[in-house]
Amino acid sequence: MALIVQKYGGSSVSDADAMKRVAKRIVNTRNAGHNVVVVVSAMGDTTDDLLDLAGQLTNQAPDREMDMLLSAGERISMSLLAMAINAMGVPAVSYTGAQAGVQTDKHFGKAQITGMVPERVARSIREGQVAIVAGFQGISSDDDVTTLGRGGSDTTAVALAAALNADVCEIYTDVDGLYTADPRIVPTARRVRQLRQEETLELAAHGAKILHLRAVEFARRYNVPLHVRSSFSTKDGTWISNAPANPELKGLVPDAALATNQEDKVEAPVISGIAHDRSQDKITIVGIADTPGKASRLFEIVASAGANIDMIVQNVPTSGSGRANITFTLPQDDAEKTLQAIEAAREELDFTDVRYNPNIGILSLIGAGMRTNPGVSAKLFGALSNAGINIDMISTSEIRISVVTKLDDLDNAVRAVHSAFGLDSTESEAVVYGGTGR
Amino acid sequence: MALIVQKYGGSSVSDADAMKRVAKRIVNTRNAGHNVVVVVSAMGDTTDDLLDLAGQLTNQAPDREMDMLLSAGERISMSLLAMAINAMGVPAVSYTGAQAGVQTDKHFGKAQITGMVPERVARSIREGQVAIVAGFQGISSDDDVTTLGRGGSDTTAVALAAALNADVCEIYTDVDGLYTADPRIVPTARRVRQLRQEETLELAAHGAKILHLRAVEFARRYNVPLHVRSSFSTKDGTWISNAPANPELKGLVPDAALATNQEDKVEAPVISGIAHDRSQDKITIVGIADTPGKASRLFEIVASAGANIDMIVQNVPTSGSGRANITFTLPQDDAEKTLQAIEAAREELDFTDVRYNPNIGILSLIGAGMRTNPGVSAKLFGALSNAGINIDMISTSEIRISVVTKLDDLDNAVRAVHSAFGLDSTESEAVVYGGTGR
Numbered sequence: 001m002a003l004i005v006q007k008y009g010g011s012s013v014s015d016a017d018a019m020k021r022v023a024k025r026i027v028n029t030r031n032a033g034h035n036v037v038v039v040v041s042a043m044g045d046t047t048d049d050l051l052d053l054a055g056q057l058t059n060q061a062p063d064r065e066m067d068m069l070l071s072a073g074e075r076i077s078m079s080l081l082a083m084a085i086n087a088m089g090v091p092a093v094s095y096t097g098a099q100a101g102v103q104t105d106k107h108f109g110k111a112q113i114t115g116m117v118p119e120r121v122a123r124s125i126r127e128g129q130v131a132i133v134a135g136f137q138g139i140s141s142d143d144d145v146t147t148l149g150r151g152g153s154d155t156t157a158v159a160l161a162a163a164l165n166a167d168v169c170e171i172y173t174d175v176d177g178l179y180t181a182d183p184r185i186v187p188t189a190r191r192v193r194q195l196r197q198e199e200t201l202e203l204a205a206h207g208a209k210i211l212h213l214r215a216v217e218f219a220r221r222y223n224v225p226l227h228v229r230s231s232f233s234t235k236d237g238t239w240i241s242n243a244p245a246n247p248e249l250k251g252l253v254p255d256a257a258l259a260t261n262q263e264d265k266v267e268a269p270v271i272s273g274i275a276h277d278r279s280q281d282k283i284t285i286v287g288i289a290d291t292p293g294k295a296s297r298l299f300e301i302v303a304s305a306g307a308n309i310d311m312i313v314q315n316v317p318t319s320g321s322g323r324a325n326i327t328f329t330l331p332q333d334d335a336e337k338t339l340q341a342i343e344a345a346r347e348e349l350d351f352t353d354v355r356y357n358p359n360i361g362i363l364s365l366i367g368a369g370m371r372t373n374p375g376v377s378a379k380l381f382g383a384l385s386n387a388g389i390n391i392d393m394i395s396t397s398e399i400r401i402s403v404v405t406k407l408d409d410l411d412n413a414v415r416a417v418h419s420a421f422g423l424d425s426t427e428s429e430a431v432v433y434g435g436t437g438r
Numbered sequence: 439m440a441l442i443v444q445k446y447g448g449s450s451v452s453d454a455d456a457m458k459r460v461a462k463r464i465v466n467t468r469n470a471g472h473n474v475v476v477v478v479s480a481m482g483d484t485t486d487d488l489l490d491l492a493g494q495l496t497n498q499a500p501d502r503e504m505d506m507l508l509s510a511g512e513r514i515s516m517s518l519l520a521m522a523i524n525a526m527g528v529p530a531v532s533y534t535g536a537q538a539g540v541q542t543d544k545h546f547g548k549a550q551i552t553g554m555v556p557e558r559v560a561r562s563i564r565e566g567q568v569a570i571v572a573g574f575q576g577i578s579s580d581d582d583v584t585t586l587g588r589g590g591s592d593t594t595a596v597a598l599a600a601a602l603n604a605d606v607c608e609i610y611t612d613v614d615g616l617y618t619a620d621p622r623i624v625p626t627a628r629r630v631r632q633l634r635q636e637e638t639l640e641l642a643a644h645g646a647k648i649l650h651l652r653a654v655e656f657a658r659r660y661n662v663p664l665h666v667r668s669s670f671s672t673k674d675g676t677w678i679s680n681a682p683a684n685p686e687l688k689g690l691v692p693d694a695a696l697a698t699n700q701e702d703k704v705e706a707p708v709i710s711g712i713a714h715d716r717s718q719d720k721i722t723i724v725g726i727a728d729t730p731g732k733a734s735r736l737f738e739i740v741a742s743a744g745a746n747i748d749m750i751v752q753n754v755p756t757s758g759s760g761r762a763n764i765t766f767t768l769p770q771d772d773a774e775k776t777l778q779a780i781e782a783a784r785e786e787l788d789f790t791d792v793r794y795n796p797n798i799g800i801l802s803l804i805g806a807g808m809r810t811n812p813g814v815s816a817k818l819f820g821a822l823s824n825a826g827i828n829i830d831m832i833s834t835s836e837i838r839i840s841v842v843t844k845l846d847d848l849d850n851a852v853r854a855v856h857s858a859f860g861l862d863s864t865e866s867e868a869v870v871y872g873g874t875g876r
């Protein structure tokens with residue numbers, strides 16, 4: 001008997017019929033002899049409807065009240081799901097974030113989990129009940145309702161799985177796993193059966209939207225095995241774990257995952273997939289004085305503006321000019337305030353110009369053993385060159401190479417690289433995209 | 439500076455525009471120099487929508503999950519209302535039943551308030567914030583969300599007013615006060631400016647639907663002055679209090695209420711109004727043995743079935759037969775299970791027949807000084823007789839006379855009595871009816 005945490009996103013519980021389908025799946029898992037704890041997001045359009053109502057009243061809603069409002073969404077979905085499961089003869093009880101012991105800091109709208117004390121959930125397990133927990137929400141030390149921001153429900157599920165020492169955390173979504181590239185761009189993309197946590201982290205950090213970065217970080221830190229799969233089929237999805245799976249999970253876990261052998265994977269480069277990101281912009285500071293401390297002062301100012309920068313390139317200054325160019329990428333939502341902060345510090349930073357380019361795309365190739373294998377980058381650049389695509393910036397890590405292209409070139413770049421690395425499947429696999437991002 | 443608790447029903451906050459109107463009224467009250475605590479129900483159709491969703495999943499939802507589900511409705515309305523008030527420049531913070539310290543027993547769906555510890559609400563008042571509290575909900579000692587059942591939001595408001603020692607509890611609704619009779623039946627009904635708590639209790643208990651019985655009982659026990667008024671006008675409504683009003687409330691309270699003098703009212707009968715009730719049925723036990731204990735045993739059995747009986751009449755047995763008839767009225771929802779319980783005890787109770795009549799109506803005339811003034815009942819019976827209406831059962835209290843009529847005669851009976859007691863207004867006052875019953 002295993003303990004399984006299952007997380008269902010908003011598109012999996014969009015209406016009563018979808019809710020019944022999810023309830024049936026939970027009941028089946030239980031009837032197979034496992035304990036089940038469920039984390040659920042708000043139903044389909046609930047969040048948008050609530051935001052729309054708030055927007056009719058004000059465009060400056062206090063964060064605390066916004067969290068109170070949005071947290072109602074999971075109360076609705078979780079109690080309805082508990083009803084549906086009870087109607088199938090299995091006892092189920094729903095818990096709010098507070099009742100499930102999801103303790104957070106006080107940052108409304110993007111709270112971080114500071115503690116997990118799921119006593120009532122554990123008691124439900126002991127008493128043979130299915131516990132249904134509200135995703136996306138917690139409670140602060142002031143006893144205020146908080147929400148965890150984007151990817152919050154995934155994070156709730158992984159944190160709960162860690163605290164309960166669950167055997168696996170299943171993330172149900174409207175896609176049947178992680179793909180070698182976004183199938184909307186590359187119809188021949190293949191579903192990945194298995195991924196190591198580090199590669200998943202890079203994929204999530206560089207544009208793959210199925211699994212949220214925070215949840216993957218949590219899974220890695222507490223070594224929670226993840227299984228990303230579709231709530232619309234019983235097909236195996238993508239298994240994410242560094243450790244061999246618990247043999248008790250046989251039947252719940254793809255055989256490939258059970259046979260995992262880490263050594264197999266680091267000898268030759270193994271490409272896990274290609275992520276792409278359209279949500280970053282590029283800023284170039286032209287002619288900044290090439291004196292010690294100027295660059296670090298620039299990034300202090302950028303950080304104070306709240307921007308999370310990704311790639312950085314500093315050009316070598318032209319001999320004798322004493323001035324360099326610094327280029328970096330950042331989320332487009334942070335661009336405006338960052339440009340303002342830099343402009344305000346123009347005198348102190350001593351630069352000649354700022355250039356802003358919102359029309360960029362980032363392609364990231366992710367896989368094990370990249371840095372030790374120079375053939376990987378050669379093949380990447382060759383594929384892009386053959387497709388007539390210019391590369392602007394490059395950054396690499398142990399298991400990733402990212403390049404910046406023109407936004408209009410991004411889709412072609414993904415297809416060219418996917419093909420060059422032999423990732424194309426012989427048959428297209430049908431998938432559905434959507435979801436609320438909680 | 440007074441402390442005012444305002445309660446707004448679902449029809450007062452049915453959409454964003456209504457919400458803004460309510461916010462404006464709250465802001466005006468505050469700008470007039472008063473502290474305001476607000477209790478709000480779920481928006482218009484929210485409750486029905488949630489019940490509909492639950493009905494698509496099961497017709498046997500666990501009570502705990504149903505309460506969890508329905509409590510989401512007030513979270514939505516209270517946080518939106520707080521946003522709307524903040525948008526008008528006044529700080530406002532919303533609190534769930536749990537956060538506002540509404541402690542209840544564990545009877546999901548019809549919980550009773552067992553304690554009020556509104557510490558956070560009191561702190562908000564000290565800090566100059568408008569506190570918005572979820573009506574209809576509380577928290578049990580098991581830390582489970584409970585709902586208070588019908589009239590729950592009114593009860594929350596009155597209990598909060600009592601705990602905070604508020605100067606007045608204003609109940610906003612879609613009607614501008616209590617009327618001498620239901621204006622849908624008697625178009626010439628007059629709005630009552632002022633009522634004593636006891637009379638209001640009788641009106642609420644005998645069919646007047648504007649104020650819920652539980653809330654009135656609470657107001658009477660803790661001596662909370664109530665003001666029932668419309669959220670769609672600034673007109674004074676009906677003031678309910680036995681004590682003279684706080685002179686600080688001048689301007690918030692009808693002048694008549696400020697001038698209240700209790701002695702004025704008990705000398706001659708003063709008719710407060712006419713309530714009517716279509717929701718009761720009648721059961722007659724025919725030929726029950728007229729031996730000691732049989733009647734009390736009958737009512738033990740009825741009470742065990744969970745029925746709340748209202749009027750009882752026992753006929754004098756025909757000389758020598760040793761058998762009597764007992765007739766009583768009860769809520770129609772309780773009729774079926776009560777008839778089953780009586781049938782099951784047929785042998786023990788030793789009766790010859792049971793008759794069931796769902797087609798009855800009850801008219802109640804309420805006012806001070808009735809019992810001491812025989813002219814009142816004479817006038818009542820005369821009016822009904824002139825209108826050709828037969829009376830079936832009669833029951834009286836210190837301040838009430840109730841009669842049972844045929845259901846089809848009830849409207850005519852109300853009009854005839856209203857007119858006979860000179861309650862008709864010279865002009866009709868427009869009112870709107872509706873509401874969610876929370």
